[in-house]
Amino acid sequence: MNAIGKKRWAIAEGYIPPTSTGPHPQMTSHETVCLLNTGPEDAHVSITIYYVDQPPVGPYRIVVPSERTRHVRFNDLSDPAPIPTDRDFASLIESDVPIVVQHTRLDSRQAENALLSTIAFAGNE
Numbered sequence: 001m002n003a004i005g006k007k008r009w010a011i012a013e014g015y016i017p018p019t020s021t022g023p024h025p026q027m028t029s030h031e032t033v034c035l036l037n038t039g040p041e042d043a044h045v046s047i048t049i050y051y052v053d054q055p056p057v058g059p060y061r062i063v064v065p066s067e068r069t070r071h072v073r074f075n076d077l078s079d080p081a082p083i084p085t086d087r088d089f090a091s092l093i094e095s096d097v098p099i100v101v102q103h104t105r106l107d108s109r110q111a112e113n114a115l116l117s118t119i120a121f122a123g124n125e
Contacts, residue, residue: 003098006100013103017085035069037097046058047072047091060077
């Protein structure tokens with residue numbers, strides 16, 4: 001199959017809720033970036049995080065094997081620095097091969113959970 005997608009994506013909205021309700025890790029409040037690589041080559045992905053009041057942090061480096069998907073919780077990113085909870089951020093996702101990027105949030109601060117999911121904004125590449 002030919003690769004589909006773009007090499008640059010942006011998620012303008014990011015927020016990791018500070019608390020959770022329910023069993024961990026399944027119901028831990030989180031932000032997730034879902035990466036789909038349909039192509040014949042591994043995707044070498046970098047994520048840069050942008051904040052309101054400080055310089056960008058990154059890159060966080062991730063490999064998505066060819067013809068595979070990978071779901072990465074922003075909560076689990078730690079190198080070069082953990083992403084704090086209860087703080088607004090945005091992200092730029094760049095790949096050396098075309099990929100598809102989706103953004104999902106689980107907010108389980110209360111028993112009535114909220115789930116948000118949307119396709120990221122694709123750049124011109």
